[in-house]
Amino acid sequence: MPFARRGPEPGRPGARRRAWGRSLAALVCGALPVFAFPAPGLWWWAYLALVPWLLLIRTAPGPRRAAVDGWCGGAGFVLAVHHWLLPSLHVFLLPLAALLGLLWVPWAVLVRSLTGGDRTPARAAVALVAVPCGWLLIELVRSWEGLGGPWGLLGASQWEVPAALRLASVGGVWLVTLLVVAVNTAVALLVAAPGLRAVGVAGLAACALVAGVAAWGVGAPGTRGTVRVAFVQPGVVEGAERRFDRAEELTRSLAGQRVDLVVWGESGVGADPVGRPELAARLTALARAVDAPLLVNVDARAADRPGIFKSAVLVAPSGLTGQRYDKMRLVPFGEYVPARAVLGWVTSAGKAADEDRRRGTAPVVMTLPAAGDVPGLRVGPLVCFESAFPDMSRRLVRDGSGLLVVQSATSTFQDSWAPAQHASLAALRAAETGRPVVHATLTGVSAAYGPDGRRIGPALGTEASAVAVRELPLSATTTGYVRWGDWPVYGTLLVLGAVCAAAGAGALRRRPGAGSRGPRARTSRG
Numbered sequence: 004m005p006f007a008r009r010g011p012e013p014g015r016p017g018a019r020r021r022a023w024g025r026s027l028a029a030l031v032c033g034a035l036p037v038f039a040f041p042a043p044g045l046w047w048w049a050y051l052a053l054v055p056w057l058l059l060i061r062t063a064p065g066p067r068r069a070a071v072d073g074w075c076g077g078a079g080f081v082l083a084v085h086h087w088l089l090p091s092l093h094v095f096l097l098p099l100a101a102l103l104g105l106l107w108v109p110w111a112v113l114v115r116s117l118t119g120g121d122r123t124p125a126r127a128a129v130a131l132v133a134v135p136c137g138w139l140l141i142e143l144v145r146s147w148e149g150l151g152g153p154w155g156l157l158g159a160s161q162w163e164v165p166a167a168l169r170l171a172s173v174g175g176v177w178l179v180t181l182l183v184v185a186v187n188t189a190v191a192l193l194v195a196a197p198g199l200r201a202v203g204v205a206g207l208a209a210c211a212l213v214a215g216v217a218a219w220g221v222g223a224p225g226t227r228g229t230v231r232v233a234f235v236q237p238g239v240v241e242g243a244e245r246r247f248d249r250a251e252e253l254t255r256s257l258a259g260q261r262v263d264l265v266v267w268g269e270s271g272v273g274a275d276p277v278g279r280p281e282l283a284a285r286l287t288a289l290a291r292a293v294d295a296p297l298l299v300n301v302d303a304r305a306a307d308r309p310g311i312f313k314s315a316v317l318v319a320p321s322g323l324t325g326q327r328y329d330k331m332r333l334v335p336f337g338e339y340v341p342a343r344a345v346l347g348w349v350t351s352a353g354k355a356a357d358e359d360r361r362r363g364t365a366p367v368v369m370t371l372p373a374a375g376d377v378p379g380l381r382v383g384p385l386v387c388f389e390s391a392f393p394d395m396s397r398r399l400v401r402d403g404s405g406l407l408v409v410q411s412a413t414s415t416f417q418d419s420w421a422p423a424q425h426a427s428l429a430a431l432r433a434a435e436t437g438r439p440v441v442h443a444t445l446t447g448v449s450a451a452y453g454p455d456g457r458r459i460g461p462a463l464g465t466e467a468s469a470v471a472v473r474e475l476p477l478s479a480t481t482t483g484y485v486r487w488g489d490w491p492v493y494g495t496l497l498v499l500g501a502v503c504a505a506a507g508a509g510a511l512r513r514r515p516g517a518g519s520r521g522p523r524a525r526t527s528r529g
């Protein structure tokens with residue numbers, strides 16, 4: 004009797020080649036969303052970028068293959084979004100991407116279980132809610148400081164879209180991410196199978212309704228008064244002393260102009276003025292020359308305690324005010340090496356910190372000097388990496404800040420997409436909190452945003468060595484995000500908990516012996 008012809012076994016070369024090809028396809032699909040972020044800035048692409056990846060996972064023959072597709076795609080996403088870290092991490096970016104890519108494994112299994120095969124419209128409707136929630140949970144986990152922080156959140160790609168900014172004022176960047184992934188899921192259902200198209204159309208209609216309500220139903224923050232803020236960008240200058248001199252020269256050019264605050268970028272001062280009277284006198288004279296307080300940033304060993312700190316220091320025309328904020332959330336490897344006793348050797352292979360910076364212990368809201376009977380404006384400083392964390396700006400506003408200031412330096416990544424991406428985060432923080440935000444850097448991109456998240460005036464690019472003055476509207480409006488916080492995250496946990504509970508209940512019902520026993524099987528002897 005002739006044997007039937009069998010397909011290639013999993014261990015055969017043909018099957019292995021197909022598996023590797025599929026893994027490569029997943030890697031590429033996972034990298035596609037990067038074009039939605041600056042510098043390409045194709046914001047509309049974010050609503051389609053996940054569709055190829057979703058369709059690939061949907062066709063996985065089993066959960067194990069779906070998990071591999073999720074892992075490879077997640078690694079591709081991390082590599083693409085953080086490619087500008089290569090000058091600092093070198094080859095270490097590859098194992099980091101492989102490690103973080105594991106976060107997408109449960110999500111991929113969820114996607115296949117809800118959309119793969121001949122799924123019912125009811126299950127597809129659940130996917131419209133659960134798949135975005137699964138993605139948001141990934142963003143929440145990788146937002147932990149030790150894993151690199153919340154860089155590359157899908158919602159952050161919508162920083163120029165007015166409707167998305169209004170949505171962020173209600174539920175933060177998290178709510179915008181949910182909308183973006185929901186649209187991708189609906190499009191994937193629309194093209195996946197004829198039987199699921201009605202669900203896809205309904206999902207797109209629901210997303211359009213949410214965006215419309217955000218655009219026309221959520222008002223921009225009310226404004227009262229303005230503040231004139233100057234931000235100084237010395238540009239690419241070799242040597243700390245020459246950079247200081249250039250910043251001083253640009254600041255003096257403001258003499259005669261009415262400004263309420265002058266902001267320098269991160270690490271603009273290389274010594275602690277508390278222990279250097281001549282430096283304190285130099286900064287005080289500069290503040291007196293422009294008749295405005297200076298908010299400088301010190302990256303140096305503290306004069307009154309051990310260790311190196313990155314600190315925002317307020318200098319008034321009358322001298323040091325004593326108001327100081329020490330950076331609390333540090334960049335892994337850039338400002339400290341985790342488990343230095345074990346991983347300290349990476350400093351010889353990349354641009355990791357030779358000595359760990361010390362952390363601050365609490366956020367600080369500074370008060371500018373009063374102008375006559377008018378009380379001084381309260382300012383909440385953040386340093387570089389910290390502007391990526393929505394909770395930090397929210398805390399500052401709840402503590403009374405009327406203006407948020409970000410001091411940054413991305414010169415290490417000067418010719419990459421990182422400076423533009425970093426500056427765009429300030430738009431989200433402004434929209435979330437309803438407060439104007441100034442993003443001041445040493446070498447660009449520097450920009451200012453109003454309380455509705457829209458940019459005020461042009462940005463200073465990475466090629467500029469200049470000072471800019473922006474008149475920013477002030478607001479006392481309490482946004483939904485400031486009032487209620489990260490409520491989309493809690494809703495996500497409830498949805499995923501319900502899905503897992505339903506899946507567990509279904510598994511119990513299908514379990515042999517869970518119901519009534521059938522007739523006993525007959526054996527050959529019986």
